[in-house]
Amino acid sequence: MSYIGRFAPSPTGPLHEGSLLTALASYLEAKKHQGLWLVRIEDLDQPRCDQAHETAILNALEAYGLCWDQRVLRQTDRIKRYEDLCQSLIEKQQAYQCSCSRTDLKSRHALQHYDRYCLLHPNQKQPAAIRLKVEKSLAFKDRLAGHQAIPAEGISDFILYRRDGIVAYQLAVVLDDYEQGVTDIVRGSDLLLETHKQRALQLSLDYPLLEYAHLPLVLAEDGQKLSKQTFATALPTQPEAIIRQLKKAMVRLGQIDETCDTPIDVEGFITFATEVWDIKKVPKVIKNS
Template identity: 45%
Template sequence: MTSPFAVPTEARASAGAYVGRFAPTPSGYLHFGSLVAALASYLDARAVGGRWLVRMEDLDPPREMPGAQAAILQTLEAYGLTWDGEVARQSERHAVYRQAVEWLLDNRLAYPCTCSRKDLATYPGAYPGFCRDAGHPLQDAAIRLRVPDREYGFVDRVQGRYVQHLGMDVGDFVIRRRDGLFAYQLAVVLDDAWQGITDVVRGADLLDSTPRQLYLQELLGLPQPRYLHLPLLIQPDGHKLGKRYRSPPLQPQEAGPLLLRALRALGQRPDPALAGERPPAILEWAGRHWNAERIPCTLTLAEAQLR
């Protein structure tokens, strides 16, 4: 049972060169937490002469804010974070996601699920598998992936060893929603393989998603990138910096000071002489001095301490 998406072993071995990416969701403007993630992925690539790509994860049109995609790209440019090649968009990849879902269904690796949120409200934690062997029709159903009763783990470059038991901790998870929209877990593994991503640098809120992605990579015959999960910046009320919690959008005129602040959040030690410098000078220095081993080995950081 060979997946039509499988990448030959010899092709993986010959890839070699670093390819990183920044993949924002256009449900709002970039904020300081976004900048920390973008800067880390950018510097991790540029420090070794690698490529840095931008991909819009626009899988959920109802959540997308009009004009956000253009604003995100303009902000990256204003902060000196220039990308290689064309911007990829998940909204243009639906045919690939559909083909993957069909292959997983045909090979009995996935199944239709009609459970509603109300049905599952009294079952916190792993999905209890109500529809696993029910044989529901595909119409008006989500599609769940069958997970094995085993652990999946990896060594994160910052957070260290991370292990999750898919059966007990997660359960069968959704790869296509009931409304027909494709799930992040499926799209991200297909897109990372398609773009040749060798290194994923992102926030620690996605750490527990990684074992699910490792399993999908295994099923689909896709290469496994290296992973680096950054600590999340936490506001005084305990919420992470994000679009939902009043995090102010990045302003072009604040690019220099905020880049220096982001470097400090990443455990780097920017030269005091960079104060007042523009983004090109700051990024040039940061690329020469980038050291991922200095990133704090913690899942969260207090944002107020970085001011």
């Protein structure tokens, strides 16, 4: 099967150093496999999303030589598809309505780990969320993070559709990846727990399971997690600054060292980066320097 990778930013801010790292790694891994690299805009959290950020992200990707294949998919254009999928899961009794309020969950100590109250006591109370009946979770081997396992109760029956009528990230991502034919995902390891949920849903839907490579988080010099603020600034767009940033990203990803002579034009740099790219060289920890 041919390789299809993707980069899926949320337009809640501009492309920054952290997201460039993910975009670049997923792009190079796809191109190393002569595969396709898709871009998807994950804009379901509408209050936090902004059209101006979306435009800025796409412009930045182009300026950095990361040109995508096929048209950009936008999640808010696909709400009906997500609703239909949710409905079919309910019909097959793989998902169920849950009308528990936050207060209900809190009083039953079921906030973190849902106790299946509404599965055991079905009711038609509204508003209701939709939960996936998680039967089991599967261990998997992440290409970077290694063996990953979590007991089924570690996920519990998570929400596919929120009580306020907003589709949950997990459902949208799983359907999008499936319909876009995505085979491989390279992204940040802050999403490892989500991966277990997405695999549980892929399993329920009988979708093919995907290959994953979760990049290590970028840590501060003292080993602490970097604050979101550190990565909030938009990337520069002047030609020399672009090369500097791309080079910095390649150094962080363990592909080259700082003294490496690289092409000084973006297109040349990306061709060079694709030639030298080897995912096995990505370090266990990335230090912010």
